[in-house]
Amino acid sequence: MSAEVWLACAVAAALAATCGFALGWAASRLPPATDRLVDRIDALLPQTQCGQCLYPGCRPYAAAIASGEADIDRCPPGGEATVRALAVLLDREPKPVDPAHGPDKGLVVAWIDEQRCIGCARCLPACPVDAIVGAHRYAHTVIAEQCTGCERCLAPCPVDCIEVRPVPQLATLKRWPRAA
Amino acid sequence: MTGLLLLALGASLVNNFVLTNFLGLCPFVGVSRRFEAAAGMALATLFVLTLASGLSFALWHWVLQPLGLEHVRTLGFILLIAGVVQFTELMVRATSPLLHQVLGLFLPLITTNCAVLGVALINVDRQRGLLESLVYGASAGAGFGLALLLFTALRERLDASDVPAAFRGAPVALVTAGLMALAFMGFAGLGAR
Numbered sequence: 296m297s298a299e300v301w302l303a304c305a306v307a308a309a310l311a312a313t314c315g316f317a318l319g320w321a322a323s324r325l326p327p328a329t330d331r332l333v334d335r336i337d338a339l340l341p342q343t344q345c346g347q348c349l350y351p352g353c354r355p356y357a358a359a360i361a362s363g364e365a366d367i368d369r370c371p372p373g374g375e376a377t378v379r380a381l382a383v384l385l386d387r388e389p390k391p392v393d394p395a396h397g398p399d400k401g402l403v404v405a406w407i408d409e410q411r412c413i414g415c416a417r418c419l420p421a422c423p424v425d426a427i428v429g430a431h432r433y434a435h436t437v438i439a440e441q442c443t444g445c446e447r448c449l450a451p452c453p454v455d456c457i458e459v460r461p462v463p464q465l466a467t468l469k470r471w472p473r474a475a
Numbered sequence: 476m477t478g479l480l481l482l483a484l485g486a487s488l489v490n491n492f493v494l495t496n497f498l499g500l501c502p503f504v505g506v507s508r509r510f511e512a513a514a515g516m517a518l519a520t521l522f523v524l525t526l527a528s529g530l531s532f533a534l535w536h537w538v539l540q541p542l543g544l545e546h547v548r549t550l551g552f553i554l555l556i557a558g559v560v561q562f563t564e565l566m567v568r569a570t571s572p573l574l575h576q577v578l579g580l581f582l583p584l585i586t587t588n589c590a591v592l593g594v595a596l597i598n599v600d601r602q603r604g605l606l607e608s609l610v611y612g613a614s615a616g617a618g619f620g621l622a623l624l625l626f627t628a629l630r631e632r633l634d635a636s637d638v639p640a641a642f643r644g645a646p647v648a649l650v651t652a653g654l655m656a657l658a659f660m661g662f663a664g665l666g667a668r
Contacts, residue, residue, distance in 0.1 A: 299543070299544075302542060303544050303546075303547045306538065306544055307550055307551065307554065310534070310554050310555065314555070314557070315558075317562070318558060318561050318562060318565070321565055325566065325569045
């Protein structure tokens, strides 16, 4: 091959190497610090996506906490344990959950009275974690292991056959380690 | 000064990259469903275009031309653009993770947005200086953003309107884009350059 081809290859390789080094340098200079904080806060939230904190879900609430927009006491499903964990993470004073965002009911899951359920399937799209099994004109039921107890299925039910019940203290519940 | 102004006017309106030159149609159709995403895309493209036109000027005049390697310019520019796009992705991820999620795959695809390569090649072909190249890149990006945002606003309206079944989705979007291109022909003759 002629020298020109080698020169072209060398220039292309040098250009690629320069781009690579510049990018590596930029990546080390731009640590996504806030991003990681949001992730860590989000990991402590119960992931009910219930919206009682008045944010659309747990991650937006985590972002709001990280930016200082919202306080840490707005999560009733998480209860005191979550507030305490958040307080430790963010080095703040723990405080009770603000009752304005809902009562702390402890660990609950939804339960459907299958005798009264008419199989309208209206509660299915309401569930943020797809924990309700059912189809049109068949009685629905709740997968207690998946249910986060967010109560979003209560309002759409036309016959009010869904209620939330305290979780029996069984070891089968694989959800977030609230009791821990 | 007037020359630069005319150049900017020409690149953003008269010879709009999307609607007159038909460059960069992929993000134009792909990211025009939601206004926030389109605004993010417009800003990211503007950033990439400006930076890439400046850097490609440097590459052309200080590396490729002195070495007599004019024929590998496409390869060199693509490499450069890929680097700039990756840098933009880093920036977006660090400053706005939500926007990063919304833009998704379309952010790295700016690399293959032919408007970016087009601007670099046109700058070289017309033998523009550094300042001219930067202005041309920035105004091409602004024109792309303008067209994209207008088109997105139209599409959001189309979603809510009663479109005949045969035209729903992509067909009516493409017809709309064609009508927009016709409307942008009204700018022809403005500045006459």
